[in-house]
Amino acid sequence: MKCPVCNKGEMKKNKDIMEQDEVEFEVLKCVDCGEELMTMKQLKVLAKKYRELRKSKEVTFARWGNSLAVRIPNEIVTEFNIIEGKHGILTKDKKGINIIPIA
Ligand SMILES: [Zn+2]
Structure with a gap:
């Protein structure tokens, strides 16, 4: 898939992390301009991680x-x-x- 922003680079799967929550997720990143896009599937996986995080409680x-x-x-x-x-x-x-x- 070609990058829809610069129209030059190839979109490659890339792992990224939400620093503040330490939530890892997958995006498509343009090798040329660095633009990041998520497919619906990638977005659903990330949303599920956040739902689980919101439900969680820290215990001692x-x-x-x-x-x-x-x-x-x-x-x-x-x-x-x-x-x-x-x-x-x-x-x-x-x-x-x-x-x-x-x-
Ligand atoms: Zn690009």
Whole structure:
């Protein structure tokens, strides 16, 4: 694909990063004038990363006997109707830990 701005350079896939959020994304960059464009697919991938970032909360680990405990923010407690003594399922994958409250 030729660059629609300078009409000279070729558009090549390039990795870039949003410095302030440390969010990595892919764009098409002109090898000649440096113009950057995103396809709808690239834009959707970036939007998904931002949606996930907005939903995320930072938590602190605390010592609880031989285990570690995580304090769950109140808005999440309310949203998932979590009460003391209720059970949940903890699963893990290569990115981290998921807790699914049992109804
Ligand atoms: Zn160009």
